[in-house]
Amino acid sequence: MNFLSLLESKRDGAVLSESQLQSIIAATVAGEIPDYQLSAFLMAIYFRGLNAEETRALTLAMRDSGEVLSFPADGRPVVDKHSTGGVGDKVSLPLAPLLACLGFRVPMISGRGLGITGGTLDKLESIPGFRTAQRREEIIQIVQSVGCCIVAQSEKMVPADKRFYALRDVTATVPSIPLITASILSKKLAEGLDALILDVKWGRAAFMQTEKKARQLAKGLCELGRACNVQTEFILSDMNVPLGTHAGNWLEVVESVEVLEGRGPSDTRDLVLDCAARLLVMTQIEPRRGAALTRAKNCLDSGAAREKWNEMLAAQGADLTAFEAKLRAPSPVYEVEIRAAQGGIIRDLDARIIGEIVRDLGGGRLRADSILNLEVGFSAMKKPGERVEKGEPLALLRADNEDAARGVWEVARAAWEIAS
Ligand code: URA
Numbered sequence: 001m002n003f004l005s006l007l008e009s010k011r012d013g014a015v016l017s018e019s020q021l022q023s024i025i026a027a028t029v030a031g032e033i034p035d036y037q038l039s040a041f042l043m044a045i046y047f048r049g050l051n052a053e054e055t056r057a058l059t060l061a062m063r064d065s066g067e068v069l070s071f072p073a074d075g076r077p078v079v080d081k082h083s084t085g086g087v088g089d090k091v092s093l094p095l096a097p098l099l100a101c102l103g104f105r106v107p108m109i110s111g112r113g114l115g116i117t118g119g120t121l122d123k124l125e126s127i128p129g130f131r132t133a134q135r136r137e138e139i140i141q142i143v144q145s146v147g148c149c150i151v152a153q154s155e156k157m158v159p160a161d162k163r164f165y166a167l168r169d170v171t172a173t174v175p176s177i178p179l180i181t182a183s184i185l186s187k188k189l190a191e192g193l194d195a196l197i198l199d200v201k202w203g204r205a206a207f208m209q210t211e212k213k214a215r216q217l218a219k220g221l222c223e224l225g226r227a228c229n230v231q232t233e234f235i236l237s238d239m240n241v242p243l244g245t246h247a248g249n250w251l252e253v254v255e256s257v258e259v260l261e262g263r264g265p266s267d268t269r270d271l272v273l274d275c276a277a278r279l280l281v282m283t284q285i286e287p288r289r290g291a292a293l294t295r296a297k298n299c300l301d302s303g304a305a306r307e308k309w310n311e312m313l314a315a316q317g318a319d320l321t322a323f324e325a326k327l328r329a330p331s332p333v334y335e336v337e338i339r340a341a342q343g344g345i346i347r348d349l350d351a352r353i354i355g356e357i358v359r360d361l362g363g364g365r366l367r368a369d370s371i372l373n374l375e376v377g378f379s380a381m382k383k384p385g386e387r388v389e390k391g392e393p394l395a396l397l398r399a400d401n402e403d404a405a406r407g408v409w410e411v412a413r414a415a416w417e418i419a420s
Contacts, residue, residue, distance in 0.1 A: 003033055003041075010044040018057040025061040025160045035167060042164065042173040050178035056224055058178065062186035065160035066153075067136045069107055069192040071143065077283040078143075078192055079104045081275045082184050083199040084207060084217065085117030087355035088242035088268075088381075091199065092120045092150065093256035094300075095272050097308035100147025101299050102276060103285060107143045108150045109157060109187040111165055113364040113372075115174050116205060116355030118252060121152050122363075126250035126374035128322035130313060142315045149312060158187050170368050175207040177217050185224055195231040195282045197275050198222070203240035205351035211236060231282055235274065241384060242351045244268035248363050248377010248398065250330065255379075257327060260306040265383075273297055333375045336405045337393040338412050344420040346384050346394075353415035354378060357408045361399050373400055378412075388418065 001023045010016060016024075024041070027033050033041075050058060071078050079099060083089050096106045110132075112119035121132045132152040134142065139157075142149040153162040161183050168174045168183075188196050198221050201207075202214035218234035225232030244265045246255040258264035259272060273296045280292035299305060314320055358364060362373030381395040382388060394416050399405035 001027055003027065003037060007037060007041050007044060010041060010048055013048045015051060016054055018053075021054065021057045022061045025058070025065050028163055029065045029159045038163070039167050039171045039173075042168055042171060042179065045179060046173045046176045049176070052220070055178040055181050055220070056227070059182040059185045059189070059224060060228075062158060062160040062164075062182055063189040065186075066155075066157045066190065068190045069136060069139060071105060071107075071140065071192055074144075076103055076105045076147075077194040077285070078107065079195045079197075079279050079283065080106055080108050080188055080191055080193055081197045081199060081279070082188055084180060084184070084201050084214075085114055086201045086239040086243055087117060087205045087351040087358070088244045088247040088252065089118065089201070089239075090123060090244065090246075090252035090256045090268065091271050091275060093123065093253065094259040094305065094309070095275055096148040096150055097260065097312055098272065098276050098296065098300055098305040099279065100308050100312070101304045102280065102296065104147070104279065104283075105143050106148035107139055107191045108148065109153055109191055110150055111153070111183075111187075112169075113359070114165065114169050115207070116352065116359050116364060117207075118247070118249065118358070118364070120150060122372055122374065123249045123252050124150060126253055127313060127318050128326065129317050129319040131317040134316070142312075146311050146315050147308065149316060153187060158190050161186050166368050169365055177220060180207060180217060181220055181224060185221060185228070188225070189228050189230065193230045195279055196225055197278050197282070198232065198234040199271070199275065200234050200236050201239035202236060203238050203351065205242070205355050206239035233278060233282060235278070237271065239351055241349045242354050242381065243271065245381045245383070246377065246379045247354050247381070248358050248379075249372065249374040251377045251379045251398070254327065254330075257306070257309070260300070260309050261303070262301040267383075269300075273300065331375050333398045334401050334405050336397050336399075336409065338395045338397055338409065339391050340388045340394050340416070340418060341390070341413065342418055342420060343388060343390040343392075344418040346382055346386050346388060346416055347419040348417040349381065349384055350415045353411060354381070357412055361404055361408065376400060382416070
């Protein structure tokens with residue numbers, strides 16, 4: 001294959017054939033294309049796009065770039081949820097064990113942080129000992145016995161997405177509908193799913209800035225998912241304001257545990273329950289929406305999902321004693337309160353500013369080889385609609401050291417708009 005001429009073709013807006021896209025993916029996985037050429041290819045797709053046929057061919061070639069899972073029929077539907085990425089979006093963490101308790105099997109293949117949005121794998125790796133690089137046999141064994149696992153694309157599973165994902169993150173090529181579609185569906189189709197719910201975000205901290213664009217992405221994802229025999233539906237959700245009260249890898253694990261214990265902020269809890277209820281309806285386990293929601297709520301509040309979470313952590317190598325100890329006494333970092341400059345009602349909280357600060361403090365990547373600080377971020381964030389007095393804390397900021405915190409403090413405060 002002459003990759004340079006294919007690169008030129010896409011740069012000039014040509015349509016690539018299925019076999020050309022398959023060759024590109026095979027060469028990508030074999031390490032035959034250097035990062036600079038692949039980055040240029042991704043940028044060409046970013047500007048020129050891919051039509052529906054090219055998107056389908058790319059997705060399937062990426063799915064087949066590694067092992068594909070299949071599960072024995074045992075009466076439990078194989079399901080998953082995937083989000084297009086947001087700030088404070090930790091829904092996958094409590095959702096996977098909740099779904100397992102509701103009678104599903106969940107072989108969730110997730111991603112790392114992308115742009116300013118957080119990544120499920122980075123969050124989970126803040127848990128002592130937790131491993132995300134399981135082999136196919138191990139994934140199947142954990143899913144069959146525990147009911148859920150959350151793992152990474154790897155050299156074995158969807159390796160083409162692993163390579164593209166890391167490059168897109170640092171080459172400003174994430175917000176492309178065909179690239180997002182291929183990235184998400186290649187992973188989800190490799191899971192051997194019966195049903196999939198997609199949480200497609202829109203707003204200033206999402207890859208799709210408008211609801212119209214998000215709907216376009218969602219419809220394309222659903223059409224392709226269904227064409228590949230996976231029952232697929234979507235939710236559109238607003239990503240102008242962070243989800244929940246915590247943003248930052250470890251801090252989002254903390255909020256997830258709160259939700260699993262029947263506590264936690266209502267927006268995170270509601271989205272977790274909504275995803276679970278939709279999957280109950282889609283798979284006809286509970287065909288009526290109201291009853292499905294009640295079933296999901298009762299299950300979450302029973303504490304069963306919290307126990308299932310620990311079971312999943314243990315199955316993936318986590319040190320539960322160290323994890324519970326870290327929940328009680330988090331790793332020491334510098335902490336400072338962001339205080340309100342005036343009293344009033346919070347009118348807005350800019351998720352983009354929050355996401356950028358978490359990334360710049362070391363919670364996300366600026367380069368492919370960035371080493372993350374998984375402890376930094378915001379907790380106890382006050383949200384729009386809440387009243388604050390002058391000088392009252394708007395959030396607690398955790399940074400590596402005092403200088404790092406001082407460097408972002410004023411910008412952080414400007415993320416909150418307070419109406420007198
Ligand atoms: N999630 C993914 O897995 N890939 C994307 O491109 C965006 C969100």
